[in-house]
Amino acid sequence: MRVLLVEDEHDIQAFLKHSLAEAGYQVDASPDGKTAEEFAQEHLYDALIVDLGLPDMDGFSLISRLRQVGVRAPVLILSARRSVDDRVRGLEQGGDDYLTKPFALAELLARLRNLLRRNIPSSGENTKLCVLDLELDLLRREASRGGEILQLTTQEFVLLEYLCRNAGRVVTRSMILDKVWGMRIQPDTNVVDVHIYRLRGKVDGKGQQPLIRTLRGVGYVLKDR
């Protein structure tokens, strides 16, 4: 997977490049819009990570110019601006996801993986999700572990479904709030954790291998091996 990183802040570019490379991506980094355009014409990228505040041009105009020359790869926008306007504008102008600085590295990687997966045409929606011995029947809204039906509430089922769809990948609290509850909030209480604890109590029974792992300071991951 080849990713183009457009970021002018040297420190951020350095650690992102390092982390992306560690996560198995082939990364080209560009400090400004002009170089980014040159890169985009030379190589075919699977995804682009674009910072909005570039020295030579607005990140928005870079995205529209890349789109005009036929770049179809998904774009993850990074921004130090906070206004909702920018988020909406970014998504309208060809961005595919939006992340506000500062962000958790894990969240960036998770969102990037989401974008790449979205780009692969899906071969029809499965009606069943299986992670190890955990099985989710999406039609009957039923979950079972090792053949035993789990007594889940509707909300818990949606949460578990989200974790299963991202099995093996880290999901952060704000991603869970966004995707499961449809809220872009940052509660300074442990509301999401309590939901996870409850779900864990039902999914990871006694004597079973724990599936839901907590990554402190980052989020959660559903083990898939």
Next chain:
Amino acid sequence: MSSRIDSPVVHSAAWRISLWATLAFACGTLFVFIALHRFVANDIQRRSDAWLTGEIEVLGNVAEHTPKDSLYSAVVSEVAELASKEVPNKLRTEGTENGSVFFLQAASNGSLKLWVGYGRGDSYLDVIGKRTIIPAQPTDIHVDGIKIPYRVATLHMEDGSSIYLGLSERDELRVLRNLRSLFILMWLVLVLLGFSIVFYTTRRMLSHVRRITEAASQIGHSDLTARVPTTDRSDEVGHLARTLNHMLDRIESSMHQLHTITDALAHDLRSPLTAIRGKLEMSLSAAPNCDQAESIVSVIDELDRLTDFLNTSLDVAEAKADALRLSKSEIDLDELLRIMIDLYEPSMSDQGISVSIHSSGSALIYADASLIHRMISNLFDNELKHLPPSSRIAVRVEKDTETVTITLEDDGPGFSDDVLPHLFERRIKGKASKGHGLGLAFVEAVVRAHGGSIAANNRAAGGVNIRVQIPVLSA
């Protein structure tokens, strides 16, 4: 939030201005007419007086020099009749006996000596006898049975008798009456015409003001790009519109400056924060042992709290300056609160807090979803942080034609007295609070930015009562 003026025309300023202007105009013209009327009346009187004094002198001469024989009365009558034919201001003659003139000679003992005129002379003599009429100074007399007064001049004869010449004021009054009715007709036409002209022009003028008002009311909290309509005219209204637009230019530019500053601040703080967080995460994954990882994680937690504080501070600062950038959409508060309660319920029941919602169904508002979400989660976070175990929270959603009201009540310890008056100020928090003291300030800022209101106080029965009102989505 339009302020269209639909009140009846009688409440309009144009109506009042025209009314007062017309009143002033009517009074002025009336005053001028009264003066003119007096002048004309005096002039007519002066002319008839001049005629009377001239004629009575002629008659006196005739009476003096005519022998007092049987022909005397015939001669004097003839002269008097002739005189009556030359009456001034005469408009029409109705035969010979128009009664406009009389001649009367009274003997020195007061008896009627000669009478030329319409009707009987006795009644005239009676009236004259009661008055002292000075020669060469004609006087008005009123004869019983005759509505119109006579102007009478007198002359004393050498033989002790007096002659009187009377001229009816009928013609004079008719002239004045015609003058008056003509004036009233023209006056009415003029006043009506004047009123219409004044009303039309002021209405036209003020309709510009109304358009400016309408445009100004459309310029919302955050949309400052619109301007009021201007005209090319250089009158007060055009000046008002241009001044308003200059003012809006200045407000827009300072608002823009505020945004630039907060954006720059956000950017300058965020980039290093991002770099620090990234490096910490990298060293976390490379941390050799659990103790080190633990301390790195706690630094990351602190960093996240700092970021959250920065974000909320900037939001509150912008909201306090009425400069929050809103991206509005339709939101069902009833649905949102149910989802939010669903989200918070496990945390609350872990702490032994129960929460219930009473609502009369969907309550739509037009608002910025992300801000409203954060506002409500702030309220719930607040409850979660401050309520002791086994407390109860009751949420009510009510709506009327204008507002949706969210009431949040609990039976906890309530706000402490030193905090209560300053609840919505920045950096205000209870002594035991772990938060950064921006929670309720942010809630208030969001509510205000949406044109709503918030009130928070302690219930009489103990606990907190917070009421949030937000304008309902109008169809």
